[in-house]
Amino acid sequence: MTDCDIRSKIKEVFVKNFELDENKIQDDKLLFDDLGLDSLDIVDLIVGLQRVFKIDLRKYSEIKSIRTFGDVCNVMNKIINEQKTDGMNKTSDEQK
Numbered sequence: 001m002t003d004c005d006i007r008s009k010i011k012e013v014f015v016k017n018f019e020l021d022e023n024k025i026q027d028d029k030l031l032f033d034d035l036g037l038d039s040l041d042i043v044d045l046i047v048g049l050q051r052v053f054k055i056d057l058r059k060y061s062e063i064k065s066i067r068t069f070g071d072v073c074n075v076m077n078k079i080i081n082e083q084k085t086d087g088m089n090k091t092s093d094e095q096k
Contacts, residue, residue: 006053006080007073013048014069017041027070035069049076055083 014020020035031037037045050057053076057063062075 001080003073003077006077009052010049010069010073010076013045013052017044017048025069027068027073029069030067031069031072045072053080055079 011022011025014025014035015022018035018037018041025035029035031042031045046057046063049055049072057079060075060079062078066072066075
């Protein structure tokens with residue numbers, strides 16, 4: 001999955017769950033101040049991301065640092081790439 005694919009899926013979560021205009025969702029937009037999300041929406045966001053990417057995000061402390069849409073994309077890219085790397089390491093370890 002490319003960075004562009006990940007960003008697109010994240011944007012879909014925002015549009016679907018929070019009925020936001022896709023054109024207003026930009027990297028520098030603050031989740032609370034600019035996009036109008038509240039603390040319950042953040043829970044819904046995490047659940048939505050977990051469903052789309054099939055990753056348990058509770059074990060990643062980086063999630064607590066997100067403030068903007070760009071932060072969400074960067075953190076998710078990092079987590080997904082870590083998952084990919086971990087998966088490849090497990091496969092190569094199993095083959096030994």
